[in-house]
Amino acid sequence: MPKxxxxxxxxxxxxxxxxxxxxxxxxxxxxxxxxxxxxxxxDDGVFTIIGNDRETTNKGHAELQKTYKAGLxxxxxxxxxxxxxxxxxxxxxxxxxxxxxxxDASDNLSWLGTGYYHDEYVKVGDRWKFQSRRxxxxxxxxxxxxxxxxxxxxx
Amino acid sequence: MAKSxxxxxxxxxxxxxxxxxxxxxxxxxxxxxxxxxVDLFASDGEFITKxxxxxxxxSGREALLKLYNGLTQxxxxxxxxxxxxxxxxxxxxxxxxxxxxxxxNLKKNMExxxxxxxxxxxxxxxxxxxxxxxxxxxxxxxxxxx
Numbered sequence: 001m002p003k004x005x006x007x008x009x010x011x012x013x014x015x016x017x018x019x020x021x022x023x024x025x026x027x028x029x030x031x032x033x034x035x036x037x038x039x040x041x042x043d044d045g046v047f048t049i050i051g052n053d054r055e056t057t058n059k060g061h062a063e064l065q066k067t068y069k070a071g072l073x074x075x076x077x078x079x080x081x082x083x084x085x086x087x088x089x090x091x092x093x094x095x096x097x098x099x100x101x102x103x104d105a106s107d108n109l110s111w112l113g114t115g116y117y118h119d120e121y122v123k124v125g126d127r128w129k130f131q132s133r134r135x136x137x138x139x140x141x142x143x144x145x146x147x148x149x150x151x152x153x154x155x
Numbered sequence: 156m157a158k159s160x161x162x163x164x165x166x167x168x169x170x171x172x173x174x175x176x177x178x179x180x181x182x183x184x185x186x187x188x189x190x191x192x193v194d195l196f197a198s199d200g201e202f203i204t205k206x207x208x209x210x211x212x213x214s215g216r217e218a219l220l221k222l223y224n225g226l227t228q229x230x231x232x233x234x235x236x237x238x239x240x241x242x243x244x245x246x247x248x249x250x251x252x253x254x255x256x257x258x259x260n261l262k263k264n265m266e267x268x269x270x271x272x273x274x275x276x277x278x279x280x281x282x283x284x285x286x287x288x289x290x291x292x293x294x295x296x297x298x299x300x301x
Contacts, residue, residue, distance in 0.1 A: 006160050009160050009163050009164050009167070010160075010163065012163075012167050013158075013163045013166070013167060016167055016170060020241060020242075023239045023240060023241050024241050026239040026255070027239055027241045027253055027255075030239070030255065030272065078255075078270065078294065079239070080238040080239060080255060080257065081238060081239055082238075103270065105294065105295075108295050108297070109269065109270050109294060109295040126158075
């Protein structure tokens with residue numbers, strides 16, 4: 001059965017709100033807005049960095065706050081997001097992937113590396129949030145590999 | 156209170172209209188369509204550049220056209236790529252946003268020359284959205300855009 005106009009408009013609104021989450025994430029990183037970053041996650045939201053030799057997970061606003069504050073102070077990354085795909089799964093849930101390039105503000109915006117995020121989204125009230133972000137680095141320049149413990153994808 | 160379908164559709168259309176402005180801006184720069192760039196601004200629109208040492212402001216169509224016509228006269232012919240566009244609708248036909256740009260130089264084999272971001276103000280003029288102002292903040296430039 002074809003979707004009603006109301007269903008279609010609601011889906012478009014959901015997709016638009018979800019599409020903006022990784023964009024705002026990057027905007028917050030650029031501006032060093034840790035509170036803004038953490039506010040994009042659900043209260044029990046999870047951020048994970050995955051790689052060859054280890055997987056680091058932080059859950060909940062307090063842990064996220066601590067991790068992002070330390071991470072932004074160490075690496076001064078400047079991210080650019082690409083190729084965001086979204087799948088609405090119903091009942092206020094969705095998933096997606098998006099790809100990121102990183103440059104280094106403390107070194108004339110030299111290239112730091114690239115990777116992708118696997119995201120789970122959840123609708124909290126009338127807003128969409130990250131339920132989880134899993135960051136998989138594909139390539140990291142030495143400075144970034146050191147800063148993240150060398151967690152990049154196997155080649 | 157939940158938004159009505161009409162409100163949601165109106166907001167989506169506004170966001171789509173605004174999202175296209177920085178994309179069209181880049182498209183015009185790539186095609187050297189300086190009149191096209193100026194048409195993206197309101198008649199009293201402003202472009203402000205904030206570098207590390209100086210600020211430059213061009214206001215109104217004539218000043219904007221003069222500014223953009225000088226864009227490719229130096230050593231840099233910019234080819235921009237836009238990223239990370241966030242939009243906040245403010246109501247009453249107004250909105251603000253930020254987006255991030257990387258520049259490459261056509262005159263030097265598309266060498267990466269720098270990056271920065273735009274702080275934008277948008278205004279609805281008739282049925283369409285325009286730039287009320289664009290303020291470019293340099294994060295890093297390997298050469299002076301002129």
